[in-house]
Amino acid sequence: MSAHEHLSDDALLDGLYGLTDHEPHLRECAICAERFSEWRRKRESLAGAAGPSTEVSSEFLAAQRRKIYERLERPQPRRLRWAPALAMACLVAVGALVYHPATPPAPQQRGDVSDSQLFSDAYSMDQSLEPSAAAPIHALFEGGN
Numbered sequence: 001m002s003a004h005e006h007l008s009d010d011a012l013l014d015g016l017y018g019l020t021d022h023e024p025h026l027r028e029c030a031i032c033a034e035r036f037s038e039w040r041r042k043r044e045s046l047a048g049a050a051g052p053s054t055e056v057s058s059e060f061l062a063a064q065r066r067k068i069y070e071r072l073e074r075p076q077p078r079r080l081r082w083a084p085a086l087a088m089a090c091l092v093a094v095g096a097l098v099y100h101p102a103t104p105p106a107p108q109q110r111g112d113v114s115d116s117q118l119f120s121d122a123y124s125m126d127q128s129l130e131p132s133a134a135a136p137i138h139a140l141f142e143g144g145n
């Protein structure tokens with residue numbers, strides 16, 4: 001095809017669906033560039049409302065073919081499909097940590113009489129120094145036993 005020969009409708013359609021590269025001609029020919037952009041607008045409007053006419057079906061088939069080509073050229077990475085599930089799992093894990101914080105050490109010593117007795121002795125000594133600060137801790141132990 002010479003530089004002075006304008007693109008045919010078929011050639012424009014092929015270019016529209018990326019089957020043929022008419023970029024050099026479209027860059028230098030305002031007439032074909034305008035026709036090409038018109039075809040592109042037409043394709044976009046057809047994509048929005050596809051009718052039963054043969055012209056539409058041929059456009060539709062060409063669009064389908066283009067989609068297949070795109071899929072072949074850019075296959076979706078498998079792991080991307082897991083991303084939403086992983087994100088949700090992370091959110092659930094974080095939520096569990098937030099709403100179920102680690103239990104205080106006191107319950108782990110539950111039933112250990114010697115430790116409890118030891119704390120009571122320590123509490124008795126602390127009480128004279130810092131009664132307000134030690135009282136809540138003592139209450140925690142009393143509740144455990």
Ligand SMILES: [Zn+2]
Nearest residue numbers: 006007029032
């Ligand atoms: Zn032209």
